[in-house]
Amino acid sequence: MFGRFVIRGNRVLAGVALWGVLATGVNAADPQPYVTSLASTGEGDLDTALKASxxxxxxxSTQAVGPFALAGRVRDEYDRLRTALESCGYYDGTVHIVLSRPKADAKAAPAASQSPNAPGAFMGDDAAVLNSPTIDGKSQDLANWIANVPKGEKVEARVSVDKGPLYHLGHITLKDDKTGEPPKLTPEQTKALGLATGQPAIAQTVLNGGGQLLDALREGGHALARVEKPVAYLRPETRTLDIVYPVTPGPVLNVGAISLEGLQKVHPAFIRRRLTVEEGQLYQPSKIEAARQNLTDLGVFSSVGVKDGSPTAVDGTMPLDFSFREGKRHAVGAEAGYSTDLGARAGVNWTHFNLLGNAERLRLVALVTGLGGSAQQGLGYDVYADLFKPDFLQRNQNLSARIEGLRQLFWSYRQTALLVRGGVARPLARNWNGNFGLAAEQESIEQFGVTRDYTILSAPLSTTFDNTGVGNPIEPATHGMRLSLGVTPSFSLGTKGEGTSFFAVMNASASTYFDLNHLGISKPGRSILAFRGTIGSIQGASTWSIPPDQRMYAGGSATVRGYRWQGVGPQYGDTRYAIGGTSIDAGSVEYRQRILRSFGMAMFADAGQVGETSMPFNGTLRVGTGAGVRYYTPIGPVRLDVAVPINRAPQGDKWDLYIGLGEAF
Incomplete structure (x- = not known):
């Protein structure tokens, strides 16, 4: 739809309205096929408006009609195209339509340069030249001309427009709809209109200005503000358009009583604690919408709505009505993944939403792992239960807990373990989040033919920064940076005389994304350079004093593609057995290119090393490179990457394949 100024001259325009489609004519005879050509004006936005009109x-091609209906369609075409012209600021334009028989021996006569209100002209038996929305008594002649076209022959309709001069905005006035005086607005509210004298008189821009002003008024607490459709005055002598906006600001209001409707299993007290708007604060739609979205993010509602609770102010406030529709409480799903190093993993999951009435979530997962894979020696399993509790002890502080049993049969070691861990996460500042937890692990590990049992207690502490603006972790980032810093003090109690050890695992990783649109060589979000860096160190104990699963390894999609999982770092002779190390450093660069709408490709290079001392940047540097394809789905890209090692380790893979959901980083 396009905005339209409907009356010209020095009179007041009836307003800025939206035009609709008028159906005219009846199909009283055999349908007359025709083909239309619309000449370009050389202005992309105007051409788009004309085509849409x-x-x-x-x-x-879809609604062929008889001669009388087609004649009516031709007449209506003038109004529709003139509406499009005026919507784009051209108020003195002329529409030309030529109907002709392409198969006739005589050539179609050219369109005459007539004024918009001149009568139509008919040129013999083979062409009709029309320049008027009214045919002045010749409608029957036009219909007869169409009716005389031989059956089965298409009529050609050639449409063109003369734009005429572009009109600009003249005086822009705000008038209180009650007093007739200029309303009392802040400079920020006046600026929100976004219009200035001399701008092209484009209808949609004028309409948008009123909407922007209304938004600014409501954001300033004017909950009952009204901005009516603007009145426009056309000034042909200066080719300008004067605009008057009727504005009723209304009083500044605070948030009043908040009602909750539709809650069944979710406790109202929990929702009230969760709400980020409170009674008595300034009425601001942006904060009210943020509160609604915050409740939606709990994952227990299929929809959350909010509306003003009264058509008038209530004791200087505006009540709010929140409405809820609770989602299904149970969900069953399946998950699968594959890489040539870790093989395939597949399993099922079951989720219980709103477990105790406060939006808790319990998730049970059972996976079979190690189905093939160059880093695996056999089948394993991973079975765990996750509990998530939002607003633990205070708002925006979430509790996560897991109990897990797993068996992993890597070439590096064979592990059977029971783990229990829990942590609290909360925002620290804008884009910053913190996490503190406790974990306990009882495990049995076989490495190089020797089996040892370990009891490990740890207290992981981490912080993350993310300003990519991507809420869904599977959705690819196109700008910004992600940073993660962590330290995990650990205490390990070994059996069979292995004694105890104290050590601290420290790690940091960062990734950043650069859109090549900033260099003017691509469209936004289509061509991205992504960079990743990782560094880590274990302090307090030597390699052999640390349980094998706590050591540092590299290789695979998380560090260096082209090398199998745990395939980078110290190895046990010329075998496939990785020893692990006490330091790591790795980096990646990746070029991502969207192709068409749903496909993409990527090229990447990774490098990394694992050292036997706690100081990073020592060891044997391994480099891998490769390429991949992407298929973009509504929830994120499906990724398929193939990578090869540049300096392959003994017994290392010649290539590796990775399949996953979301980008590698």
């Missing part, structure tokens, strides 16, 4: 063009 043209019924001759839109209906030529």
């Amino acid at each position: 043209s019924d001759l063009l839109a209906l030529q």
